[in-house]
Amino acid sequence: MRSNALYYPYITLPDDSWTTRALLYWDKLSSIVPMGYMHRPEQMSDFMRALLTEGLVEPIIPAEHIYQISEFNEVFLNLTEDLLKQNRSHFSKSFKEGYRTRIHAEKLGEIPKFLVDQGLAIEVAWDWYEMETSIATQFMSYLAACLGAIPDINATPVTNKASFARALGPLSQSLVQHPLHKYKARAVILEHLLPTPLKAVDLQKLLRFKLQYGNLLPPLRAKVEAHCTYVSTLTDPENRIEANRAFIMECQCTIAEIEEAMRITLGKVTFGSLIPLFGAGLTLHGTDSNSPIAYTGAAFSLAGAAYHAIASIKENNISKNRPLAYAAHFSRAFGGAGRTIQSTQII
DSSP states (O other), X not given: OOSEEEEOSOSSOOSSHHHHHHHHXXXXXXXXXXXXXXXXXXXXXXXXHHHHHXXXXXXEOGGGTGGGOTTHHHHHHHHHHHHHHHHHHHHXXXXXXXXXXXXXXXXXXXXXXHHHHTTSEEEEETTEEEEEHHXXXXXXXXXXXXXXHSTTTOEEEEOXXXXXXXXXXXXXXXXXXXXXXXXXXXXXXXXXXXXXXXXXXXHHHHHHHHHHXXXXXXXXXXXXXXXXXXXXXXXXXXXXXXXXXXXXXXXXXXXXXXXXXXXXXXXXXXXXXXXXXXXXXXXXXXXXXXXXXXXXXXXXXXXXXXXXXXXXXXXXXXXXXXXXXXXXXHHHHHOXXXXXXXXXXOO
């Protein structure tokens, strides 16, 4: 199972809860960014530039990697020829009627010339082409799958667009990392387990959270991915709905148990919150180092420090080897609350 993700089809990630959850769920999140955009970052949104600056997203420059895929052009051209043999008139009509998508030339390799000759693409600038939309969708899915398979990148293709997740279906199964049903299951599960706040998440806070609790992420991801893989094998939609509902309810119950175990007890709140008062207040009155009052204040301070240290050990033990501990910490750090499970949400 891959621990990193490669976003597609667009250069800029959406400034919404989908990106927040993706940043929280994957060890590293990347995006396909042409070289020209790195030289002229003003072409990207403020949000995307912030993600790159903070190191939360890594840019993947196609020109630096495509050469490692020896049959990159040939395989996609063969796929396109097969599609044209099946229904050339459909694609030609679609292109003429304006169903076109703009793609940067750096991503295309030797493919543009063939598509232009077939009447399915036109050059609109020295580094941009407009392609028939369904073929462009196939290509961006193909590109993400190929780049993600390169050992140096080693990332699962992820998208916020179901149409692009669906496009991976016709490709060789060795390239498919998350077909449509797996994509849908993952999306709805993360929406419930990592319910992001409605307001924008502070990127610095998100970064600190991952640095602090990132070691707990792999078990959570392994649990979720195993379930999503299972769901993708179910042919009956109702069975997929019920499987997702049962999984989410089980997870939310476990998260609640972990949160309860981590929650500060009344005794800890009372004792711990009074320690600074005893430690500082009483020692102010006891100036003599031999004074019982001063000694009492120091003892309370030492006891308080030890108490908090021991409590942290207990909390670490609670979190250890619990796949959903990461989600429990997220709920506490970001104020997330479990969503009410509606049948329309479990897809």
